[in-house]
Amino acid sequence: MISLNWYLVVSALLFCIGLIGVLVKRNVIMVFLCLELMLNAANLSLVAFSDYLGNIQGQIFTIFNITVAAAEAVVGLAIIISLYRNRAMTNVDDFNLLKW
Amino acid sequence: MIHLFFLMFSLIAVIASWRVVAAKHIIHAVLWLVVTFFSTACLFVMLGAEFLAAIQILVYAGAIIILYVFAIMLVNVKDLDIKAHFHKHRRLAKLLGLVIFAELGLVFLQRFTFLQAKGPLAVQQAEWGGNSEVIGRLLYTDYILPFELASIILLVAIIGAVVLAITQEKRA
Amino acid sequence: MQYNFVVLLGDIKQISAEMVIILTIVVIMLMDILAPRGDKTLLAYISLGGTLLAALVCCTWNGVEQSIFSGALVVDRFAFFFKLMLFTITALTQLMSINYVKLRNINRGEFHALVLFATLGMLIMVSGADLLSIYLGLELNAIACCVLVAFLRQNVKSNEAALKYFVLSLFSSGILLYGISLVYGVTGEINIYKIARYLSGQQNVSHPMLHLGLVLLVVGFGFKVAYVPFHMWVPDVYEGAPISVAAFLSLGPKAAGFAVLVRIVMVAVFTLKVEWSILFSLLAVVTMTLGNLTALCQENIRRLLAYSGIAHVGYMLMGLVAAANYPQLGITSVIFYLLCYVFFNIGPFGIIILLCNKHKICEFIGDFDGLSVRSPLSAFVMTIFLLSLAGIPPMVGFVAKFLIFMAAMKAELYWLVAIGIINSAIAMFYYLRIVVAMYVRAPKPGLKINASPSLTIALAIMVGFTLLMGIYPALFIGFARYSIATLL
Numbered sequence: 001m002i003s004l005n006w007y008l009v010v011s012a013l014l015f016c017i018g019l020i021g022v023l024v025k026r027n028v029i030m031v032f033l034c035l036e037l038m039l040n041a042a043n044l045s046l047v048a049f050s051d052y053l054g055n056i057q058g059q060i061f062t063i064f065n066i067t068v069a070a071a072e073a074v075v076g077l078a079i080i081i082s083l084y085r086n087r088a089m090t091n092v093d094d095f096n097l098l099k100w
Numbered sequence: 101m102i103h104l105f106f107l108m109f110s111l112i113a114v115i116a117s118w119r120v121v122a123a124k125h126i127i128h129a130v131l132w133l134v135v136t137f138f139s140t141a142c143l144f145v146m147l148g149a150e151f152l153a154a155i156q157i158l159v160y161a162g163a164i165i166i167l168y169v170f171a172i173m174l175v176n177v178k179d180l181d182i183k184a185h186f187h188k189h190r191r192l193a194k195l196l197g198l199v200i201f202a203e204l205g206l207v208f209l210q211r212f213t214f215l216q217a218k219g220p221l222a223v224q225q226a227e228w229g230g231n232s233e234v235i236g237r238l239l240y241t242d243y244i245l246p247f248e249l250a251s252i253i254l255l256v257a258i259i260g261a262v263v264l265a266i267t268q269e270k271r272a
Numbered sequence: 273m274q275y276n277f278v279v280l281l282g283d284i285k286q287i288s289a290e291m292v293i294i295l296t297i298v299v300i301m302l303m304d305i306l307a308p309r310g311d312k313t314l315l316a317y318i319s320l321g322g323t324l325l326a327a328l329v330c331c332t333w334n335g336v337e338q339s340i341f342s343g344a345l346v347v348d349r350f351a352f353f354f355k356l357m358l359f360t361i362t363a364l365t366q367l368m369s370i371n372y373v374k375l376r377n378i379n380r381g382e383f384h385a386l387v388l389f390a391t392l393g394m395l396i397m398v399s400g401a402d403l404l405s406i407y408l409g410l411e412l413n414a415i416a417c418c419v420l421v422a423f424l425r426q427n428v429k430s431n432e433a434a435l436k437y438f439v440l441s442l443f444s445s446g447i448l449l450y451g452i453s454l455v456y457g458v459t460g461e462i463n464i465y466k467i468a469r470y471l472s473g474q475q476n477v478s479h480p481m482l483h484l485g486l487v488l489l490v491v492g493f494g495f496k497v498a499y500v501p502f503h504m505w506v507p508d509v510y511e512g513a514p515i516s517v518a519a520f521l522s523l524g525p526k527a528a529g530f531a532v533l534v535r536i537v538m539v540a541v542f543t544l545k546v547e548w549s550i551l552f553s554l555l556a557v558v559t560m561t562l563g564n565l566t567a568l569c570q571e572n573i574r575r576l577l578a579y580s581g582i583a584h585v586g587y588m589l590m591g592l593v594a595a596a597n598y599p600q601l602g603i604t605s606v607i608f609y610l611l612c613y614v615f616f617n618i619g620p621f622g623i624i625i626l627l628c629n630k631h632k633i634c635e636f637i638g639d640f641d642g643l644s645v646r647s648p649l650s651a652f653v654m655t656i657f658l659l660s661l662a663g664i665p666p667m668v669g670f671v672a673k674f675l676i677f678m679a680a681m682k683a684e685l686y687w688l689v690a691i692g693i694i695n696s697a698i699a700m701f702y703y704l705r706i707v708v709a710m711y712v713r714a715p716k717p718g719l720k721i722n723a724s725p726s727l728t729i730a731l732a733i734m735v736g737f738t739l740l741m742g743i744y745p746a747l748f749i750g751f752a753r754y755s756i757a758t759l760l
Contacts, residue, residue, distance in 0.1 A: 002102065002103065002106045002146070005208055005209055006106065006110070007143070007147070008204075008208035008457075009205055009208050009209065010110040010113065010114065010143070012201055012204035012205055012208055013114050013117075013201065014113060014114065014117050014136070014140075015200075015201075015204070015450060016197045016198070016200055016201035016204070017114070017117045017118055017120075017121055017197070018117070018121075018446070019196075019197050019200065020121060020193055020194055020196075020197035021120065021121035022443060023193035023196065023197070024121065024193045024194070025121070027126065028435065028439070029126060029168065029171065029172060030126060030129060031439055032168070032439075032442075033120055033129055033130065033133050033168070034120065034121060035439070035442045035443060035446055036133065036160075036164070037117050037120060037133070037136065038443075038446035038447075038450070039445075039446050039449060040136065040137065040140055040160075041450065042446060042449035042450045042452075042453050043140070043152075043156075043449075044140055044143060044144075045450065045453040045454070045457070046449075046452075046453040046456065047143075047144055047147050047149050047152060048147055049453060049456055049457035050147070050149070051147040051148050051149070052457075053457070053460045055460055056224070056234055056235065056238060057404075057456065057461070057462050058453070058456060059149050059151075059152055059231075059235060060235060060238060060239070060243055060246075060404070061403075061404055061452070061453075061456070061462065062149075062152055063152065063155060063235070063239075064246055064250055064404060064407070064408060065449060066155055066156065066159050066160060067159075067250045067253070067254065068250070068253060068407075068408070068411045068445075069160070069164065070159055070163060070164055070254070070257075071253045071254050071256070071257035071411070071415060072257070072411070072415065072438075072442055073164045073167055073168070074167065074257045074258070074260075074261045075257050075260045075261060075264075075415050075418055075419060075438065076438050076439075076442070077167060077168070077170075077171040077261075078260060078261040078264040078265040079264055079418070079422050079431065079434050079435050079438055080171060080175065080435070081171065081174055081175065081264070081265045082264045082265060082422060082425055082431055083428070083431040083432065083435060084174075084175045086425075086426065086427075086428045086431060203484070204484070206480075207480045207481050207484055208481075210480065210481075241342070242341075242342040242344075243342070243344070243404070244280065244341060245283075245341035245344040245345060245405060246344060246404050246405055246408055249396065249405065249408040249409070249412065250408060252294075252389070252392070252412060253408065253411055253412050253415060256386070256389050256412060256415050256416050256419070257415055259301075259382055259385065259386065259389075259419070260386070260415060260416070260418070260419035262382075263380075263382045263386075263419060263423070264419060264422055264425065
């Protein structure tokens with residue numbers, strides 16, 4: 001039997017890799033992919049806890065996460081396409097109309 | 101044996117997710133993401149969540165990734181070559197990621213003495229016939245409101261995507 | 273509990289206000305298809321009517337508090353208070369939008385439907401009793417708002433603002449989810465009340481994993497409520513979004529986020545009050561100071577309002593810190609502040625809409641030069657809003673700020689109060705700068721008032737309430753106190 005700790009460590013690794021990616025990447029679609037990694041890590045830890053606690057709530061939560069992730073991907077990509085029509089580029093660095 | 105599988109799938113997941121971040125071309129990143137999702141699905145199976153594993157592959161690896169591939173095809177791939185576009189502060193970002201990981205790792209490697217013992221899930225699953233049956237029953241009873249909310253979220257996503265991505269109507 | 277059809281019907285009856293909103297959305301979408309070429313103004317009125325009807329239905333609540341849908345939602349006074357507030361925000365936004373959407377050529381059925389979708393998400397958030405329904409409400413709101421921000425499709429600024437909002441909201445929901453998973457792991461529950469019960473039964477609750485989960489939750493909601501350092505999206509979104517949407521965003525998600533935050537920290541993890549009060553006091557100081565200092569050097573009124581809004585969040589966080597020791601006083605001051613904030617913060621956006629026409633948006637302070645000559649009334653109204661925002665004595669803003677500072681004094685947070693007072697003084701400067709521009713400088717050519725009946729009504733309501741609450745705040749403070757009586 002694998003102990004809960006190791007699942008959590010794997011999920012923490014995935015989460016941090018996603019986090020680094022979000023901070024490092026400059027391409028919007030790449031940022032989205034890294035965000036998916038973060039969500040995936042959260043799902044993994046939810047399922048691991050669900051198994052350990054013997055409690056189905058974590059799995060149910062994960063189903064909704066996946067649904068929401070799908071909805072978000074749809075809207076995010078629609079925004080990118082809309083932006084792309086107006087200005088042909090997708091790099092975060094190129095967005096300089098609005099300053100930080 | 102189970103340790104071997106765990107080691108294998110988690111290693112694949114971690115390496116593939118690192119490849120997503122490090123990929124030179126966006127399509128490679130997307131394909132590595134599929135590998136990550138697939139091995140996470142395998143971990144789900146090991147955790148006794150068979151239904152979720154199936155959903156993970158069908159929805160994530162199947163639908164969402166295909167959506168990304170389509171979006172990449174619709175915008176100009178040349179613009180998306182990101183070799184030269186790493187952030188200036190990448191060292192700082194990596195450091196931050198490592199710090200957070202160290203913190204999480206320290207917390208996660210502690211003993212979980214405070215947690216309850218195994219709950220009724222195994223019993224429930226045995227009684228109702230399996231993982232999918234339990235989830236199905238709960239989704240339509242106790243979790244009916246979140247279930248309906250999820251459908252509304254999908255509706256908003258459809259409306260939003262149509263509003264944003266539809267080609268401009270011709271002006272008379 | 274056996275969940276059957278009768279129970280389900282009873283539960284649905286409890287959310288009839290939400291059902292009215294959903295039905296209105298359906299009607300709007302159908303009418304949009306059935307009358308494809310016609311004028312969509314009718315749809316705007318339908319959506320406004322739907323909101324008012326829902327508010328009425330909400331008012332028929334019989335005062336019985338219960339949890340419904342197996343604990344997914346809870347019907348209580350606290351949720352009732354916030355629901356009325358959200359209906360007000362939505363109705364004001366819709367009133368301000370009716371003419372504006374025609375002006376900007378975005379008068380489409382989807383716009384009105386999406387405003388209602390966003391409202392629906394917030395309604396779920398404020399009455400959500402488990403983290404799952406709160407999360408879903410939050411996402412519903414975020415997705416709808418995101419599309420609304422991007423609604424000026426030909427405008428690159430609007431697109432970029434939407435993209436920034438979207439990336440940051442997805443990032444925050446990733447962090448939030450991780451936090452939720454940790455809290456779930458420690459307590460084995462996702463229901464707020466069950467988490468509270470579990471933690472209060474534990475001898476030693478301070479496990480590092482719970483702390484980590486709490487921090488991640490606070491970060492995740494930080495993006496919604498917009499405190500520093502999770503505020504980066506605010507100025508850009510206010511600047512890029514359609515103005516009425518910016519007005520909506522400046523309050524709706526903030527109010528709903530605060531409701532959720534209050535419910536989580538006061539109910540679920542109240543046992544960890546030492547930890548979260550330290551966290552929030554630090555956030556309050558940074559948020560106030562940074563918000564005000566950045567607002568000082570803004571020329572664009574929309575960006576100025578964004579930073580001033582961030583500063584106001586800092587004051588509200590102060591009330592939350594005070595609530596750790598004096599729950600009643602602290603939370604009353606926070607939600608009273610939010611209630612007043614509805615009227616005097618949407619107001620300036622209304623004035624900006626009043627001054628914009630097809631070709632030009634007056635959004636710089638310079639554009640307001642000599643407004644008092646062109647239109648004494650609108651300059652006067654703007655002055656009332658700005659004085660309220662600054663918190664000058666006869667105005668309601670003063671009462672609200674005073675309550676917060678009083679709560680903090682009682683909790684012996686003298687240093688926090690001192691920083692708050694210094695910040696209010698700084699804030700005075702940039703609000704008065706606009707007043708000076710309107711009254712002292714010479715008018716510029718081309719400044720035109722573009723009044724419409726609906727916008728006038730909205731402004732009248734906001735001014736009326738700002739003055740009424742300033743003159744007779746006791747009524748509203750009483751309502752705020754009533755609404756939290758059963759929460760704590």
